[in-house]
Amino acid sequence: QVQLAESGGGLVQAGGSLRLSCAASGRTFSFRAMGWVRHAPGKGREFVAAISWSSSRTYYADSVKGRFSISRDNAKNTMYLQMNSLIPEDTTVYYCAARGGTGDYTKGSEYHYWGQGTQVTVSS
Numbered sequence: 001q002v003q004l005a006e007s008g009g010g011l012v013q014a015g016g017s018l019r020l021s022c023a024a025s026g027r028t029f030s031f032r033a034m035g036w037v038r039h040a041p042g043k044g045r046e047f048v049a050a051i052s053w054s055s056s057r058t059y060y061a062d063s064v065k066g067r068f069s070i071s072r073d074n075a076k077n078t079m080y081l082q083m084n085s086l087i088p089e090d091t092t093v094y095y096c097a098a099r100g101g102t103g104d105y106t107k108g109s110e111y112h113y114w115g116q117g118t119q120v121t122v123s124s
Contacts (some may be wrong), residue, residue: 002026002113004096009044012086014075016122020081022084022096022115030100034072034079037108039117040092048094055117060108064090086122093117 008020022034035050049070050059058070069082079096099113104110 002028002030002098003054004098004113004115006094006096006115006118009094009120011121011123014087014122016086017082017084018050018086020083020094020096020118022067022079022081024077024079024096028098029079030061032095032100032102033105034095034096034098035068035105035108035111036079036081036123037097037111040091043092045108047106047108051079052105053075059120061106083120086120088124090120090123091122093119 005023006020008018031053033050033052036048037045038048039045045076047061048064049068051070052071055064067085073080095117096115098113099111
């Protein structure tokens, strides 16, 4: 069993910052990567960022590159997403996800475990 719990969402003005956290518990030794995926109504699932659990290599969607930064603390089994220069288009629910095995870490469909999501709202 794996549990992922997000926190840190909220309401912020455009240009502001938020930091999302994802605390993992359970069979975390099976993780190969963790990531963030967002899902806006009518837009479907969109990959945001991912981080390899062993190498710390990071991956970003073009839409957030240079504004968002993903990191992790293996000792705490926690992943973070620092979001800066937020824009209204970033408004949606953000999901923490984790996966085992190798593959394309930028494909949300290949993640096996999911958190319940945290709402991020950016006002203009």
